[in-house]
Amino acid sequence: MHPPAASTTASGHSSGATPLFPLALIVSLFFLWGVANNLNDVLVAQFKKAFTLSDFQAALVQSAFYLGYFIVALPAGAFMRRYGYKSAVLFGLCLYGVGALLFWPAAAYATYAMFLAALFVIACGLAFLETSANPYVTLLGPASSAASRLNLAQAFNPLGSITGVLIGQQFIFTGVEHTPQELAAMGAGARDAFMKSEAAAVQLPYLVIGLGVLAWALVILVTRFPSVANREEGEPAAHGVLKRLLRDGRLLGAIAAQFFYVGAQVAVFSHMIRYTQATVPGTTAKEAAGFVTAGLVCFMAGRFAGAGLMKHLKASRVLALFALANVLLMAVAAFMPGRPGIYALVASSFFMSVMYPTIFALGVEGKGDDERKFAAALLVMAIIGGAVLTAAMGVASDRVGIAHSMLVPAVCFIAIFLFAQQHWQRVTAGVTA
Structure with a gap:
């Protein structure tokens, strides 16, 4: 029963x-x-x-x-x-x-x-x-x-x-x-x-x-699940909310940052095995997958460390520091292929860990219930960055080599850094909480 x-x-x-x-x-x-x-x-x-x-x-x-x-x-x-x-x-x-x-x-x-x-x-x-x-x-x-x-x-x-x-x-x-x-x-x-x-x-x-x-x-x-309210939105109201959101510069910035973040994360993880095999000849795909696993462990550790840091620093400040760290790590992967580059890619997972939820939270910050629902959907749509930028990195790899293609996610992390800096400036100016 x-x-x-x-x-x-x-x-x-x-x-x-x-x-x-x-x-x-x-x-x-x-x-x-x-x-x-x-x-x-x-x-x-x-x-x-x-x-x-x-x-x-x-x-x-x-x-x-x-x-x-x-x-x-x-x-x-x-x-x-x-x-x-x-x-x-x-x-x-x-x-x-x-x-x-x-x-x-x-x-x-x-x-x-x-x-x-x-x-x-x-x-x-x-x-x-x-x-x-x-x-x-x-x-x-x-x-x-x-x-x-x-x-x-x-x-x-x-x-x-x-x-x-x-x-x-x-x-x-x-x-x-x-x-x-x-x-x-x-x-x-x-x-x-x-x-x-x-x-x-x-x-x-x-x-x-x-x-x-x-x-x-x-x-x-x-x-049987508990009943929860599931209020429907009328179409005119929905269109009105979307129009307001698409004029919200801060949300649009978050959507762009999320596009670049998902693209960078997916590109790095998708090409980590290929990078390892290309820069350390003789490595099998099975062996190279171990570095992906290590990266995911770092990703988990980064979530806990990032959450701890956010008790002492504003979320936008942590995001900016982590993005800057990944710009430097991508540069190492691009210009120091082999073991140093592989370790840099694994370490980058630690700093990627907080980016998705932090950008998401900054994007919906201060929104009412109706706006938050649609803002969340728009931020989920930004996941298309995983399709666009991973393909772009594949093109770069075919033309300039897998190591130098790591400059593609480096550019993505620069974009995230700029978004975080802009949000931080609003915080210090008292524009937002």
């Missing part, structure tokens, strides 16, 4: 004690999309090998993925307002699961375009999950503990990211590497068999992920 649904307060929060099992189910979503996001870093290297792609072509993995976020963010918000948080979560999980299952036929036909289509479907599902899960967590319980619940949920995201890389490292990377010369020396039949086997390596992991995600959706479907 289901427990009675909790009542809802005027602010939309469920009253009474926090419903632990429903909360745990929603918190798990942060882990699940972390797995999908960082498995892409493995796929970039795997597909480059399986389909003999250029760096630009391999980077299309991220372009297809983050294009889904960009296209679906606002429709996901509209779906959520019309049908509710739980329905949006279920729809997102179904898209995620179906996209993962599409890897099986894509590998069977060994078609790169089918893989990109499957990744696009997964990304559409994750856009629904990210748009709905963040506010849903804050509403599942008393308003007084909303922030702590969301912080707990966000802590599971890097754990999912690490798990995604480990899945790729252990179950997708075969450890078999051939140089272009060795591939050219192979007979056509042997070369074709090798490439098909490398494409097929993704089948079983994504089959398990797809079935697991759909099973999780079923558990959420049969679980």
Whole structure:
């Protein structure tokens, strides 16, 4: 028998004690999309090998993925307002699961375009999950503990990211590497068999992920969640809010900063394996993936350290210092390839850690409830930077080499530094809190 649904307060929060099992189910979503996001870093290297792609072509993995976020963010918000948080979560999980299952036929036909289509479907599902899960967590319980619940949920995201890389490292990377010369020396039949086997390596992991995600959706479907307020916005009011937001210079600056941040983060992680193999010859993709895992551990550590610093320094000041540190680390990666550059890329994860939530918070700062919803959707759309700038870095890598292509994220971090400095100047001038 289901427990009675909790009542809802005027602010939309469920009253009474926090419903632990429903909360745990929603918190798990942060882990699940972390797995999908960082498995892409493995796929970039795997597909480059399986389909003999250029760096630009391999980077299309991220372009297809983050294009889904960009296209679906606002429709996901509209779906959520019309049908509710739980329905949006279920729809997102179904898209995620179906996209993962599409890897099986894509590998069977060994078609790169089918893989990109499957990744696009997964990304559409994750856009629904990210748009709905963040506010849903804050509403599942008393308003007084909303922030702590969301912080707990966000802590599971890097754990999912690490798990995604480990899945790729252990179950997708075969450890078999051939140089272009060795591939050219192979007979056509042997070369074709090798490439098909490398494409097929993704089948079983994504089959398990797809079935697991759909099973999780079923558990959420049969679980009763507390009722929460889900007020719909009328279209005229929505258009008015959007028009006001698009004239808000501070929000537009945050959207631009978020575009550059996501682009820089995705570009660095996507090319870390390739950078390691290119600058330390003889390193296998499986060995290079260990540096991605190390970077994600640094990412987790950076979140705790950044949160501690923000108790003593303004968020914009911490953001500026961390962005400047990453400009310097990207310069090391660009001009000192090899072990020093690899260590610089791993260390950059520490300083990237606070950027997304800090830029997000500065962007929605001072906004009312209606404006905050639409501002959040616009900031999620800025994730398209992961598609655009990762592809740009792939082009740069093909033309000037993987090491010098690290100047692309360096420029991104300069843009973030300028945004943080501008916000800091407003703070010191007393324009904003």
